[in-house]
Amino acid sequence: MNESAAATVVGYVAESLATYGRDPRHLLQHLIRIQSRFSFVPDAAVEALAEALGVTRTQVRAAIAFYAFLHARPRGAFEIRFSDNITDRMLGNQRLLRLLASRLRLDGLPGWGHDLIRADGRVSIGLASCTGMCDQGPALLVNGQAVTNLDAGRIDRIADLVEEGVALAHWPGELFRVSSNIRRRGLLLSNAATDGAALRRLLDDGAQAALAEVERSGLRGRGGAGFTTALKWRFCREAPGTERYVVCNADEGEPGTFKDRVLLTDYADLVCEGMTVCAGVIGARRGFIYLRGEYRYLLPHLEAVLSRRRGDGLLGRAILGREGFDFDIEIHLGAGAYICGEESALIESLEGKRGVTRKRPPFPVTSGFDDQPTVVNNVETFLAAARVVQWGGYWLRGEGTDQSAGSKILSVSGDCARPGIYEYPFGTPIHQVLTDCGAESVQAVQISGAAGRTLAPADFDRIIAFEDLPTAGSFMVFGQNRDLLDMVRNFAAFFAHESCGFCTPCRVGGALLRNLVEKVAAGQGSEYDLTEMRHIGAVMRRASYCGLGHTAPNHVLDTLDKVPEIYRRRLASQTHTPSFDLDAALSEARALTGRTDSGATLHETMEAMT
Ligand SMILES: Cc1cc2nc3c(=O)[nH]c(=O)nc-3n(C[C@H](O)[C@H](O)[C@H](O)COP(=O)(O)O)c2cc1C
Ligand code: SF4
Structure with a gap:
């Protein structure tokens, strides 16, 4: 330079x-x-x-x-990243990727950590983990902006715009249209309106009363772990500290999940209201929305919502005129790291560092952002909390089951006629969701993302609930015509790529699992490899440092149990088969040393021994 x-x-x-x-x-x-x-x-x-x-x-x-979205070396002036979730693949993203690469005169295909960069610096193409557009894939990001519903026509237009050097601001707006696709509204989605009613209730009745309503509602976190929200808020409120913080987890990196994207698009006011109520309860003055880099296009919209709320006296100093009730929200962007959805890694990232998980305890409620008491909740949890404080705890209790009050918002994608957002009371069976979304002849459902569980038809009477099938919301459908090993390969590659590398079981185990899955897929596996996969998966579950490693082998272990035939029909033999061909690797050395005798190759030596 x-x-x-x-x-x-x-x-x-x-x-x-x-x-x-x-x-x-x-x-x-x-x-x-x-x-x-x-x-x-x-x-x-x-x-x-x-x-x-x-x-x-x-x-x-x-x-x-x-961070996957940051680079030490130049990328193209147009940096294109193809979303590479299994649902993008099912919709043909590989064919479109090849088409775009050839239209832009780039050789080969990108891989994880390997981008294609054109020599003139005009354009580069890489991969992104799921971009949260599974209901309208295949999708890509160009300079951080999402383009959905890709087909050959749209790829041609993108290639033309890149070749002509048209600045992104002048690309047709229609290319960047993202739909909300809300298909079923329940308790939360049937009413987006908010005028500060929850905040008025908080100010009228006091923080203790608001917390009591959250307690009465039985609200549990919607981000996956299902921790009781009132308990989290109470721990934080009672923890010693000089400041308190509220963090909205909008990292939504789980493959197949996109409901937070829709909530932030259509219900952002309510989400901010939930955060502000939480601030009132715990005594925080500062809050953050940690927005995944893939949703950067939402930034202007969210900034506008925050600014309007400040103007309306719902954020900022002396909220609704109450002296001493000061709270404001900043938006922090992520940069393409799935692990940053884990709350302690998210806090590290909020502090500007690498998103490596923290040792717990202490938990964020006592030692979070800046080592101060911090509540981290999912987008949907804040939305529900705002309504609970406004309408009372019994309102949420009116739906769901004993242990799972209220409703759950699902992101439905894959082999179904009507992908999109569906809200159901807890207790709804899987087959109901399949009927509603127009899924026929279903082989499997992957619930709660790559880290979730694989369900076979025998599971379709089970219910969505913390006591049976807990879920952060992802619901991917696989028809009979799909090879489920493609799903396993995609998830195994995802976890090997997303491991933060801090602990050995996840870093090494994830890479070994991916390699074994690839070996079996290539027709070189044996029964021994399947046993190895079980062992490695068990070690990862038991010995990994954080939730990513604990859940990363779920899809392999579930499919080995429920649909073993996807592996068995590819096995080369029932005994051990090495993935490495020693004889081929040593052929050059044999030629150099002139060894042609039978003792110079492994297979002839083995033959001689049997
Ligand atoms: C690898 C990993 C990724 C996660 N990603 C998210 C996420 O994208 N959004 C989210 O709300 N929670 C995510 N979580 C869960 C959070 O750590 C945390 O439990 C949650 O944000 C708490 O909010 P809740 O109580 O409202 O569910 C993730 C956890 C792990 C282990
Ligand atoms: S389990 Fe994986 S993501 Fe979690 S700390 Fe270990 S290496 Fe990092």
Whole structure:
């Protein structure tokens, strides 16, 4: 980089510092900004940021290396990332990927961590884990903006726009249209209106009374783990600390989940209201929405909602005129790391660092953001909490089961006529969802994402509920014509890619599982490999450091139990078959040394022994 280019970079960093300030916790936000301006983070920016924020260059470089959407080397001026969830694959994303690569004169196909970059720097193509558009895939991101419903025609248009060098701001808006596809509304979705009623109730009745309503409702977290919301809020309220924080987890990285995207699009006011109610209960003055990088296109909309709420006296200083009730919300973007959905990794990321999970305890309720008491809740949980405080705990209790009060919002995708968002009372059986979404001749359902469980038809009478099938919301349908091993391969590659690498069972186990799955898929596996997969999966479940590693082998272990034929029909033999051909690898050495005798090859030696 020449001197004037470096000066441009340093000038841009100065602008970024003027916007976001010099708090080292804003490092990631600076990096995202710089990445979008230059298509990478130049060394000059690393140096300038390290100096201005008082961190080491190594810390800055480590953050760049950690997040999939940040790069130390230039990408194309148009950076394209194909969503590569199994549902994108089922809708033909591989064919469209090849088509775009050939239209843009790029050789080969991208892989995880391997982008195709055109020599003239005009364009690059890479992969992204699920972009949260499974109801309207295949999808891609171009410079962070989502393009959905891809087909050959849209790929042609994208290729033309790239070749003509049309700036993204001038691309037809229709390309970037994202639909909400709400198909079934229940308790939460039947009414989006909010005018601060929950906040008025909070101010009229007091924080204790609001917390009592949340307690009475039995509300449990909708992000997957199902922790009791009132308990979380109470722990945080009672924990010692100088400040308290509210964090809305909008990372939504679980493959097949997209309901938070829709909630933030159509119900953002209610989500903010839930966060503000929580702030009133726990005594927080500052909150964050941690928005996944893939949903960056929602940023202007969310900023507008926040700004309107400030204008209406529902956010900011003296909310609804109550002196001392001050609370505001900032939006922090993620940068393509699934692990950042895990609450402690999310907090690390909010603090500008690599999203590596923290040792727990202490839990965020006592030691979260800035080591202060912090509530982290899912988007849907805040939405439900706002209504509970407004309408009372019994309102939520009116639906669902004893242990699972209220409703659950599902993201339905895959082999069905009507993919989209469905809200059901807890207790709804799987077959009901399948009927409603127009799924026929179903082989399997993957519930709660890649980390969730694989359900065979024998499970379709089971119910969606914490006591039977808990789910964060992803519901992927696989018809009879699908090869479920494609799903397993996709998820195994996903987990191997997304492991943060901190602990051995997940880092090594995930890679070994992926390799074994690929070996079986290539027709080189044996019964021994299936046993190995079970062993590795069991170790990952037991010994991994965080939830990612605990759940990463679920899909392999479930399919081995429920649909073993997807593996067995590909087995090369019932005994051990090595995945590595030693004789082929040593052929050059044999030629160099002139060894042609039977003792120089493994297979002839083995033959001689039998
Ligand atoms: C690997 C991993 C990814 C996660 N991703 C998310 C996510 O995208 N959104 C979410 O709300 N919770 C996610 N969670 C769960 C959070 O750690 C946390 O339990 C949740 O945000 C708490 O909110 P809730 O009580 O409202 O469910 C994830 C957990 C793990 C282990
Ligand atoms: S299980 Fe270990 S390697 Fe995997 S994401 Fe968690 S901390 Fe990282």
